[in-house]
Amino acid sequence: MNSFPQQLLQKYNVPAPRYTSYPTVPLWLDDLNEIGWISLVKKAYEDFGEEEGVTLYIHLPYCESLCTYCGCNKRITKNHSVETPYITTIMNEWEAYLKIFEGKPKLAGIHLGGGTPTFFSPESLQEMLGFIIESSDVMPDAEFSFEGHPNNTTRGHLQTLFDLGFRRVSYGIQDFNEEVQKAIHRIQPFERVKEATDVAREIGYKSINFDLIYGLPHQNLQTIADTFEKVATLKPDRIAFYSYAHLPSAFPAQKSFEQHLPIESQKRALYEKGKEILAQMGYLEVGMDHFALPNDPLYLSKINKTLHRNFMGYTTSPSKILIGLGNSSISDVYYGYAQNTKEIDLYKEQISLGHFALSKGHIMSKEDIKTRNLILQLICNQEAQWDFCYYSLLGKKNWDKLKTFKEEGLIEFDTTGIKVKSEGLPFIRNICMVFDLRMQAKETEKFGFSKAI
Incomplete structure (x- = not known):
């Protein structure tokens, strides 16, 4: 049976969307x-x-x-x-x-x-x-x-x-x-x-x-x-x-x-x-x-x-x-x-x-459509591509989050795209949240999402 470090499970078991839409x-x-x-x-x-x-x-x-x-x-x-x-x-x-x-x-x-x-x-x-x-x-x-x-x-x-x-x-x-x-x-x-x-x-x-x-x-x-x-x-x-x-x-x-x-x-x-x-x-x-x-x-x-x-x-x-x-x-x-x-x-x-x-x-705005397509690819195929414009759009805070996921052995990414490793699948909702710019814009609000894990 697979096991994951308890600290990761506790860290990422937070309310998160299921991303049936973006x-x-x-x-x-x-x-x-x-x-x-x-x-x-x-x-x-x-x-x-x-x-x-x-x-x-x-x-x-x-x-x-x-x-x-x-x-x-x-x-x-x-x-x-x-x-x-x-x-x-x-x-x-x-x-x-x-x-x-x-x-x-x-x-x-x-x-x-x-x-x-x-x-x-x-x-x-x-x-x-x-x-x-x-x-x-x-x-x-x-x-x-x-x-x-x-x-x-x-x-x-x-x-x-x-x-x-x-x-x-x-x-x-x-x-x-x-x-x-x-x-x-x-x-x-x-x-x-x-x-x-x-x-x-x-x-x-x-x-x-x-x-x-x-x-x-x-x-x-x-x-x-x-x-x-x-x-x-x-x-x-x-x-x-x-x-x-x-x-x-x-x-x-x-x-x-x-x-x-x-x-x-x-x-x-x-x-x-x-x-x-x-x-x-x-x-x-x-x-x-x-x-x-x-x-x-x-x-x-x-x-x-x-x-x-x-x-x-x-x-x-x-x-x-x-x-x-x-x-x-x-x-x-x-x-x-x-x-x-x-x-x-x-x-x-x-x-x-x-x-x-x-x-x-x-x-939907053009940015919404682009983000939805990326999240759909991640949640369906566990990988997605992006262009330089999107790469620069996320901002330092989100790139730091991606770097943390990478250091934890959950993803790989570069300037062309991202891939979720098998170890990252339990945390896929957390990973998708990095790209959820609309939710980040309202981070002070609370939403009734179920926990991610």
Whole structure:
């Protein structure tokens, strides 16, 4: 098992962005109105849409019960009458984008997230997705995926989505230990996960991902080993092994178990143990938190240096246009970002009135675009190139930070670029922060980022 000097782990285990965007959401300038957003979307589609198409993220926020560890935007209800008004609003929002595209847009992918997408009935999903797909020109290599809860992802869900073109499903497992599951209010027996996995494969899904979390209450090296032993019997194509983000001020339910959380050194040991077992199982590291089998397209993208990262995490899609539908969803159209309002009723009201339900946004400057490209290269390929102008832009304080990383054996760099060594991978978020000029400009402010390690 790899080990890192304890002083480095303590030094760099500070709040840091996950860099699914740059600038990160709390640092957006909020300088975008509806007219400006329409203009940015139109420009992006004219520049990139014909070749790369549009990827959709659809946020489906409802859950029947609260998982106390969860940091997602969700609403807890057992009332399924909420389905029809919500999917109607999604379709109306998509119609508004169709007017901007002025015709059938090329569709590069769809991802359903939440909440719990499988809270919605197969019939509701069929109605919503059928409308979106019929109004689009689906590209030959389009990737459709969804997040499924093993407890309520039925054969009907899997078959309906497969018939619509979905070939990848991601199951939120988190941990198989019963004590851990009780603490986080996520009870799902191994047998139910196995059934959901087996049915997906029987129907024809080509890629199955498991989400696992380390740093949860009551976890220890033995429970992690036991969880991975069970995972090995199901052999998913991809595994996301996430760090639990403890932010009780934002998500009060997390307070219910915080006295049972592992301390920082124990949490890191959990990750190293999991990573060691993953290697033994034949999984290869793709990027921060992500692992895949050698023949998986995600790993092949890493090898070919075509891996991309956006608000959905690592992806093989090259599309520069990500449109978010639904409350709280975030759109990235290369020239700017926009986020929908988080409040479901306000979202529905704004769309019903014929407006985009935007709550905040950011117009990218040339410097932003250059910095984003560099951070994307670092976090996807662990190396990046820069020109002399950028080299001089960082300033002495940041070059001193880079020199320290180099002295600590974490990176190599010169006047042409930077490379993160294998020893530096656990600190990739810290390294990216060196280039985050917008955050440095507001260094006196505090943001609600999870810890880096």
